[in-house]
Amino acid sequence: MNEIRGAAIWNVYAHDRLLDLLPDWEPKRQALFDQQKNRKAGLAGEKRVLEVLRSIDLPQGSVVFWDVSLPLLPGEWIQFDILILSCIGLLILEVKQIAGRLRFVSNPAALQKIENNLVTLTMGCPAAQFEDQRAGLETWLRMRSFHAPVHGSVVFTTNPIIEDIPRGLPIISLRELRMYIRDYLHGNPAFTIVELKRLIHAFESSRTRFLPYPLCSNYNIDNSKVPLGPRCNCGQQLVKDTEKVWVCNRCNLRSKVSYRKVLLDWFLLRSKTITVSQCAALFGIHRQSAWRILNQLPLEKHGNGRQTFYEIDYEDFDGLALLLNG
Ligand SMILES: [Zn+2]
Incomplete structure (x- = not known):
């Protein structure tokens, strides 16, 4: 059984309880309700990815971190949906739960949702976002004298129809995830078990805790x-x-x-x-x-x-x- 560490489930549970108990007339209720809807949609995609990860034997000592942040500069941090630390190295999975027809555009890099030939939503390019995360993680490693490769990909969990993905973009669908990770695990190990433990310890002591509890005062x-x-x-x-x-x-x-x-x-x-x-x-x-x-x-x-x-x-x-x- 692979070890999965993360606070996301408790965050969702706590907000569900708050919404259960908060009276209908409370003015903050609608905003909290909308946030919770987004939180749950994100969580649903991440759970699908975790299900796949649970079914794969990761190397001994691996830890899967779910919804974690690392500080980079004062007041600046990088957030990861899923990050796997194993002997092979570090693997980032950036999870996207967007269905429908999607189009990648450049200058500036963005992802557009297309409905009836019209652009109905424009969001930041997840591949660019992934590259930022990777660069951030590499900086974090360098600052702590760890030398290890950082790999990863954007994972679309809802099988959208993507109009020509630009070549070389780190993008896969949920269906391809198992094979992607199997291939990755065939790579040469970057760490011994002892080094991996040191990395996990450094990661645990560095990562930022966003604990919003108790929610009422938050x-x-x-x-x-x-x-x-x-x-x-x-x-x-x-x-x-x-x-x-x-x-x-x-x-x-x-x-x-x-x-x-x-x-x-x-x-x-x-x-x-x-x-x-x-x-x-x-x-x-x-x-x-x-x-x-x-x-x-x-x-x-x-x-x-x-x-x-x-x-x-x-x-x-x-x-x-x-x-x-x-
Ligand atoms: Zn009753």
């Missing part, structure tokens, strides 16, 4: 507009009956509550930390029960007695998954 949304706590599928706040069973006063349904999932909402939307009292109030339970729940979770504990609070690590993806599925 978007300057008042916490009171985003009510947290156990909810029925109908949207009504649930009331505790017994430790395990909760009741909806609107539709009289009795259901179980996942404390962990509600706490995940708390961390992604409201705060990086939680106290025992806050947890008790969130569920309407005793402090002793709240304390027991929090102590079982992959959270860092700070302080003593009444001052105790718990902190989440937004980059502990296994920990986040435990909250979601626990």
